[in-house]
Amino acid sequence: MGWRGILGFEYGIVLAPLGPDISGPELVAAVANAGGLGLLRAPDWESPDYLRDLIRKTKTLTDKPFGIGVVLAFPHKENIKAILDEKVAVLQVYWGECTEELVLEAHQAGVKIVPQVGSVEEAKRAIDAGVDAIIVQGREAGGHVIGQDALISLVPRVVDLVGGQDIPVIAAGGIVDARGYVAALALGARGVCLGTRFVATEESYAHPTYKRKLVELEKTEYTDIFGRARWPNAPQRALETPFYVHWRTLPSHENETHQPVIGHSTIHDMEKEIRRFAGPVPNATATGDIESMAMYAGQGVGLIKEILPAGEVVKRLVTGAQRLIHQNFSAEIC
Structure with missing residues (x-):
């Protein structure tokens, strides 16, 4: 496993499931091929046959594992069934209750489940449900924001809540470069989830x-x-x-x-x-x-100065974070 890997992936870099379909097969495959966890975005309506085709198309572009995000506020039962049938690596869920029943259903299919939360209370329920990791979203995040707390205060509280359990905490909100990655690690996170930075990539399906x-x-x-x-x-x-x-x-x-x-x-x-x-x-x-x-x-967003290939974004995050830690935080404390 490479530097700061999570959930069996080489690196602790996660592509957020960008809606409505911005994180499509090309972007997800590019992130996966670079060693990160790419997340497709499921439709906000039941469309299991389409979803199976989307997953299968992504599999033609990468032999690496990837995942898919589902917003639980919209119809999703048939979509989740299709996702589990296709045995993607990770089911990410958001804006709804990640129940013990859903966790068990995912695990029985051999799929890891990762909710995104915006509060300590949500995190506690997710831990109790037996999830595999938790994405902690701060108010700095782009798109739909479920919580009110800033990332710098929320992540350490969730990390403390997890304690010694093997549930990686993944920080999301306002992170676009290696400095943000290192800051998240300092807060106790084991990975970072990026949305805006990956919208501004060559493979993104954004206009x-x-x-x-x-x-x-x-x-x-x-x-x-x-x-x-x-x-x-x-x-x-x-x-x-x-x-x-x-x-x-x-x-x-x-x-x-x-x-x-x-x-x-x-x-x-x-x-x-x-x-x-x-x-x-x-x-x-x-x-x-x-x-x-x-x-x-x-x-x-003010730190984004150019449109890059998604693989280059992953590379710069990892090598930049390694360099920062080596140069600034590795000196022996006397």
């Missing part, structure tokens, strides 16, 4: 305009203006694009339901209208007013 904005813009804001009708009470961290700045004070009774259609997109093989204030970020198929669509990003 080119979205990728460009991640390089150009540096500010984000915690908000709830996107997707209020489809996914209520699910706040997000988004880029401060000109569109967002103009609409950031959207009245609480407004949502996307009666807004004009600003574009179209094919998401997980389904044609979708994109209305103003809709939740999905623009993928590579999106057309229309791209700059008025949601663009999620974590607080570390």
Whole structure:
């Protein structure tokens, strides 16, 4: 096992399951081939046959293990059955209860299960359910954010809660480079989960305009203006694009339901209208007013200066972290 490996993977680098379909087979395979854990994103509706095809396509691009993320707030039972039938390495779940029954079902299929949590209380329930690892998401994270605590305070508390149990804690939120990786390790995490940094890669299925904005813009804001009708009470961290700045004070009774259609997109093989204030970020198929669509990003976005191959991102994280530890933290303490 290589440096800082987790769950049998060479490195402790995890590609977040970027929605709606930004972490597709090409990106997941690139991360897996580089020694990290790549996570596909399941559709937010039941589509088991499509999901099987997605998994099988990924298997043609890598002989390494990978995983898939499921949002439990949406219909998912048939999707999870397909995932377990296909025996992916890891089932990642979010925004819902990771029950003992679900953990047992995954383990009986030979699949490891990793929930993402945003609080100590959630972490305690996950530990009690017998999960294989825990992704701890801080409020700095991009996209939909389930908790309110900052990563620097939340990770050590979960690490202490895990104690001597073999349940790796994986830090998520605002991490984009080796410095963030080392900081997470110092907090007690054994790995890091990155979203925004991997959106801004060559293999990402994000629209080119979205990728460009991640390089150009540096500010984000915690908000709830996107997707209020489809996914209520699910706040997000988004880029401060000109569109967002103009609409950031959207009245609480407004949502996307009666807004004009600003574009179209094919998401997980389904044609979708994109209305103003809709939740999905623009993928590579999106057309229309791209700059008025949601663009999620974590607080570390200002550190992203270029679009890179995903494998290069993994390499720089690992070698950079090794170098930092060797140069700055390995001196003998007298």
